[in-house]
């Protein structure tokens with residue numbers, strides 16, 4: 001593609017009426033074709049971090065990662081410069097995408113070309129664009145100039161996507177809220193995931209956030225109810241006011257009342273001075289009652305009174321005062337069942353559950369697993385200080401097969417544990433550490449066969465001329481391709497056949513001949 005046709009294609013990507021995320025995906029695909037790259041990524045800057053928001057050629061989990069700029073010298077150099085920057089194939093600086101490249105047999109970036117450019121919106125750095133080509137010599141002075149020109153259109157595409165998001169958000173907003181909300185729509189990215197189930201919850205959450213209704217977040221342990229509560233507050237009209245967290249399970253019954261509603265001086269022995277409670281602290285804002293199902297019945301009665309008349313009474317006081325607090329509660333218990341057994345007051349239940357919002361368990365949003373895993377891998381990579389931390393294909397498969405009774409929390413702990421175990425095998429700072437399925441130590445919960453661990457597609461130096469026959473080399477290449485397709489499709493043979501553009505029955509036959517079945 002010549003420069004002119006590149007610009008034309010980018011302009012076409014720009015003017016087509018597409019959702020923001022898809023528009024940017026199209027842009028990176030166009031750039032990949034034009035610049036003959038293995039991977040192209042658009043990353044958005046968020047304080048000290050860069051977050052991939054559109055990518056092609058990288059493993060899907062990359063979209064869940066966050067790159068601390070200070071820890072990635074290439075990204076730091078691109079961010080610091082205004083012009084396009086190129087890294088020579090022999091550059092000693094580690095590449096942030098090592099282990100994540102789809103096209104490379106083991107995901108690794110050996111000798112390769114890399115270039116990038118910072119993206120500016122309204123005079124401020126907005127993010128960066130990076131391009132990696134697997135063949136050294138792909139990028140030269142000419143491509144640098146072409147990238148410089150193309151970056152203007154990428155900036156335009158980003159701008160357009162931002163404007164569209166603003167418009168969509170404003171359409172959903174009550175009038176008095178417009179200014180505040182438009183400032184914050186791009187801020188919170190803490191909830192990782194792109195599954196349709198998650199997107200539906202986020203949409204519902206955005207709508208209910210704007211009402212002042214009490215919300216009851218329901219979901220199994222570890223699904224992220226606290227994150228959703230924070231998001232709800234952030235998107236509400238109260239976002240500039242406090243969000244006060246109360247863990248009801250950790251409140252001792254004897255102290256619960258004074259903690260929640262405050263106490264007067266001398267209300268009990270040790271109460272040497274008057275003290276405000278959590279409801280006072282939350283005045284004007286939101287109180288988040290986590291694990292509300294654990295509240296003792298005596299406190300439930302007092303909480304109900306606050307919800308009924310908006311007034312609180314400090315322990316030891318006979319006067320009450322008004323507070324204006326929005327209630328968001330969460331539980332992993334079956335509250336209706338608790339009502340039946342008399343452990344939870346029915347009247348309080350009805351007050352709290354005006355708007356129940358169920359958060360789906362992780363096993364019902366498989367699409368989020370890779371992104372979350374990527375996010376936790378990057379956090380752990382930073383923590384343990386290695387160059388790259390990645391999953392073997394079999395490990396990735398194991399994550400998808402497992403049913404995650406402890407949900408995201410369990411995934412987070414599984415990856416942290418495996419990272420530390422990998423480190424204890426003697427990894428060093430400059431190492432690329434691969435977590436294999438055994439390190440994850442997950443119980444087998446599925447019927448699908450486990451890919452043999454040798455499916456980690458290693459670079460194949462042994463395929464050099466003189467070390468094997470052409471026939472064996474072809475077999476080896478076919479084996480690697482099939483394993484990659486199987487890994488990518490989660491061992492779904494029909495999908496793997498489509499990826500390989502083969503007839504499924506031929507794929508089965510070939511896989512048997514190659515010893516893969």
Ligand SMILES: Nc1ncnc2c1ncn2[C@@H]1O[C@H](COP(=O)(O)OP(=O)(O)OP(=O)(O)O)[C@@H](O)[C@H]1O
Pocket residue numbers: 190191192193219220221222223224225226227228330331332372408409412
């Ligand atoms: N979508 C997500 N993106 C990033 N991190 C997540 C996500 N969901 C959950 N987490 C992380 O998983 C962990 C558990 O989340 P959280 O404590 O909110 O769960 P919970 O539903 O409140 O669980 P419990 O009912 O046991 O209190 C936290 O460390 C949280 O940051």
